Amino acid sequence: MLLTISTTYHPATDLGYLLHKNPARLQSLEVAGGQAHIFYPEATAERCTAALLLDLDPIGLVRGRAGASGEGFALEQYVNDRPYVASSFLSAALSKAFGTAMNGTCKDKPDLPTQALPLAVKVAVVSAPGPDWPRRLFEPLGYEVEIETTPLDPTVPEWGDSRYYTLHLRHEGLRLQDVLTHLYVLLPVLDNDKHYYIGEHEAEKLLHRGGGWLPQHPERGFITRRYLRYLAAYVNPTLERLMEGEVLEGASPPDPLSEGRGGTGFAADETGQVSNESRLAPPLPSERGPGGEAPASTDPKTSLHDQRLQRVAHEIYQLAPKRVLDLGCGEGKLLRLLLRQPKIEYILGMDVSHQALARAAQRLHLDEMPPRQRTRIDLIQGSLLYRDDRLAGFDAAALVEVIEHLDPNRLAALEAVVFGQARPAHVFVTTPNADYNQLFEKLNAGEFRHDDHRFEWSRAEFAAWATAVAERHEYQVRLVGMGEEVEGVGAPSQMAVFGMIKSV
Ligand code: SAH
Numbered sequence: 001m002l003l004t005i006s007t008t009y010h011p012a013t014d015l016g017y018l019l020h021k022n023p024a025r026l027q028s029l030e031v032a033g034g035q036a037h038i039f040y041p042e043a044t045a046e047r048c049t050a051a052l053l054l055d056l057d058p059i060g061l062v063r064g065r066a067g068a069s070g071e072g073f074a075l076e077q078y079v080n081d082r083p084y085v086a087s088s089f090l091s092a093a094l095s096k097a098f099g100t101a102m103n104g105t106c107k108d109k110p111d112l113p114t115q116a117l118p119l120a121v122k123v124a125v126v127s128a129p130g131p132d133w134p135r136r137l138f139e140p141l142g143y144e145v146e147i148e149t150t151p152l153d154p155t156v157p158e159w160g161d162s163r164y165y166t167l168h169l170r171h172e173g174l175r176l177q178d179v180l181t182h183l184y185v186l187l188p189v190l191d192n193d194k195h196y197y198i199g200e201h202e203a204e205k206l207l208h209r210g211g212g213w214l215p216q217h218p219e220r221g222f223i224t225r226r227y228l229r230y231l232a233a234y235v236n237p238t239l240e241r242l243m244e245g246e247v248l249e250g251a252s253p254p255d256p257l258s259e260g261r262g263g264t265g266f267a268a269d270e271t272g273q274v275s276n277e278s279r280l281a282p283p284l285p286s287e288r289g290p291g292g293e294a295p296a297s298t299d300p301k302t303s304l305h306d307q308r309l310q311r312v313a314h315e316i317y318q319l320a321p322k323r324v325l326d327l328g329c330g331e332g333k334l335l336r337l338l339l340r341q342p343k344i345e346y347i348l349g350m351d352v353s354h355q356a357l358a359r360a361a362q363r364l365h366l367d368e369m370p371p372r373q374r375t376r377i378d379l380i381q382g383s384l385l386y387r388d389d390r391l392a393g394f395d396a397a398a399l400v401e402v403i404e405h406l407d408p409n410r411l412a413a414l415e416a417v418v419f420g421q422a423r424p425a426h427v428f429v430t431t432p433n434a435d436y437n438q439l440f441e442k443l444n445a446g447e448f449r450h451d452d453h454r455f456e457w458s459r460a461e462f463a464a465w466a467t468a469v470a471e472r473h474e475y476q477v478r479l480v481g482m483g484e485e486v487e488g489v490g491a492p493s494q495m496a497v498f499g500m501i502k503s504v
Contacts, residue, residue, distance in 0.1 A: 001090055002124045003052045004041070005179065009117040012048035016040070017109050018176045019050055020100045029487065031093040033057065038097055054093050088188035090123075094180060099486040102184065102209075104177040105439065116173035121183070125164040128190045134167050137186045140217050144170040181209050189226040203228060203238045204307065208484070305333070305401075308482055308493050312398050312428050313337035315497060316344075319426055321395030325350065327384055327418065328402030332360030339364070339377060347377045348390070354381055385413040391422035398428045404453045411465070419473035419498070427475070427498040429466070430482065434458045435489045459490050466496035474501045 007015050016023040023043035029036050034056035042049045095102060104113040128134055135145045148166035153159050171179065185206065206214070206227050214220050224239050312334060316324060322345045326334050329349035338347050351357050357379050361367070366374065382388050384402070391397075397418065406414060418427060434456040437443050448456050457465070463479050470477035475498040481491030 001054045001056075001087075002122075003054075003090060003094070003183070004049050004122045005176075006042075006047060006049040006120045006122075007117045008047050009115070011045040013043050013045060014109065014112055015048040015050055015117075015176070016043065018101050018106055018112055019098050020107070021050065021097070023048065023050075029097060031089075031096050033089050033092075036093040036097050052090075052093065052097060054090055056089055087127075087191040091184045091188050094184055096485070096487050098180055099484065100439075101176055102180040103484070103486070104175070113175060113177055116175055119169075119171050119174055119176065119179055121167075121169040121179060123167040123169075123183075123187070126167045126187070126190055127164050131161075131165065133190060134165070136219055137189065137223065138169055138182070140219070141182055141213065142171055142174065146170075178213070182213070185210050185214070185223065185227065189223050204310070205484075206238060207241060304483060304492055308400060308430055308495075309334050309337060311482055312400055312430065312495070313341070315428060315495075316396050316398065316426075317341050319396055321426070322346065323394045323396075324348070325391060325394045325397035325422070325424060327391075327397055327399045328352075328405070329360060329379070330356045332364050332379075334398055334400055335360060335377065335379075336364060339373070345376065348394070349377070349379045350382045350384075350388075350391070351379075352381065352383045357381055384417055385410055387417060387421055391417070391424075394422065394424040396426040396428070397422065397424040400428070400430045401432070403429060404431050404448075404455055404457075407454050415469055415472075419469055419475065423473075423500065425500045428495060429498070430493055430495040431462060432456045433462070433481070433490050433492060433494045436486065436492045439486060439489060457494075459494060462494050462496065466498070470498055475499060476501055 005015070005019075009015075013023055019038075021027055021038050023040040026037060026039045028038075031054070034054065037053045037055065039051050039053070040049060041051055100106075101113070106112045126134065131147055131149065134147055138145045146168040148168065149161040150164065150166075151157060151159070151161055169179075206224065210223070214223060217223060221239060228238060316338065320343055322343070324338055324344050324347050326332075326338065326347065326349045329335055329351050330353075332349060335347060335349045338344055349357070349360060351360070360379055364377070366377070366379070369377075380390060382390070384399075385406070399418070403411065403414065418424075432449055432453070435458045437447075437449070437456065438445070440449070443449065459479075459481075466477045466479060469475070477499075478497045480495045480497060482493035482495050483491040485491045
């Protein structure tokens with residue numbers, strides 16, 4: 001499948017800066033299901049076109065599918081349209097190839113992403129539920145839509161048109177970031193199939209990428225349902241969150257053109273309420289919020305952190321644990337999410353800081369809690385560096401953004417306490433991904449995201465630590481990127497999920 005993006009903005013070759021892809025070079029990268037090639041069929045000051053050619057491996061796709069379902073369909077690779085149809089594969093490739101542009105960042109020309117450009121997009125080919133759907137999806141966003149149909153068989157005109165179309169979109173002035181985001185969300189919506197397992201983070205992706213424009217879209221219900229098509233349970237809550245966010249935004253819906261960089265999503269905060277303070281990770285989170293110049297509503301720190309906490313809470317939820325530890329619980333944001341899971345019978349929050357615990361008690365309104373609820377939670381002061389019998393007998397433990405606050409030479413003590421002595425069945429450890437730091441504009445090389453961080457690990461360093469810990473204490477470990485992946489540097493945050501290997 002082929003996607004081209006053209007502009008006549010002057011100089012048109014600025015498209016290369018925006019996409020972070022040099023017009024003079026052919027670039028290829030591995031993407032889900034195959035390879036993406038990026039090249040520029042034309043690159044002059046008057047007109048520039050970038051092309052993304054997605055070359056999927058039909059045999060590989062079928063193998064992957066057979067593996068997942070347990071049985072293959074031997075002929076599927078010969079009849080499967082996946083390699084040729086724009087779908088979630090193209091979305092995944094767009095995000096990997098043009099993630100930085102989608103996030104509205106341009107290293108060399110920082111103001112360029114805010115610029116509205118005349119843009120033309122061509123997608124070959126799209127499979128749509130009906131020829132009116134591309135219009136219903138793209139016209140409300142201001143695009144001029146043209147659909148090139150092809151007869152199913154030119155020699156038998158009465159068979160009508162094929163269900164595959166070439167889609168042409170034109171816009172007189174839109175940020176490239178918006179166009180990429182629209183394509184990212186709407187191409188899989190047009191397509192019937194969805195190639196990969198849809199997890200709860202699909203809902204987060206939709207809120208993140210669609211938050212700035214979807215609430216005003218007349219087809220938001222259809223878009224949300226189709227985007228989350230195998231996840232009926234997520235559709236209504238996601239729509240509610242989109243719309244609640246919209247209501248709270250005030251009377252004037254945000255204009256996709258004028259919206260600032262932070263305005264891309266809504267998320268429930270730790271109380272489960274959608275608020276202005278709880279937007280999902282914006283394009284380029286600068287974790288520090290230096291100088292506090294960012295208004296609370298767009299404080300990227302809150303956003304990225306909320307995303308993390310929700311992810312951890314959801315992972316914990318899936319294990320249906322009865323007793324959960326939050327180690328280094330800080331002000332209790334995760335505790336609040338955990339309290340909302342009725343199946344958890346008991347939650348213990350521990351922190352070394354008395355001040356943090358007092359704040360947690362206040363935020364959770366412990367003193368006003370009904371007695372039955374109050375028996376579900378305790379807060380204790382303690383250090384993760386010392387043996388503590390109170391930590392034994394738990395099904396799951398979370399250490400969210402805690403390890404990097406310890407001197408590296410204390411990690412062995414923490415390891416002994418958590419994995420050697422307390423030994424919860426599952427442990428979730430999150431920490432910043434240092435590989436990603438180069439994308440934080442305000443962070444100089446070698447600096448950390450917070451003054452109190454003693455270290456920040458690359459993905460390789462974290463993986464090495466986690467694997468060694470797992471091996472020493474008989475746990476399995478899985479590493480997960482948290483937040484939107486960016487080509488070459490990964491996601492802003494990383495998590496290790498440990499599961500105890502049970503002796504038989
Ligand atoms: N998990 C919380 C807070 C992260 S900040 C959240 O995600 O919001 C790190 C926390 O770890 C701080 O509250 C700090 O007081 C706590 N901490 C640092 N060293 C600790 C130690 N040795 N034992 C227990 N908690 C510690």
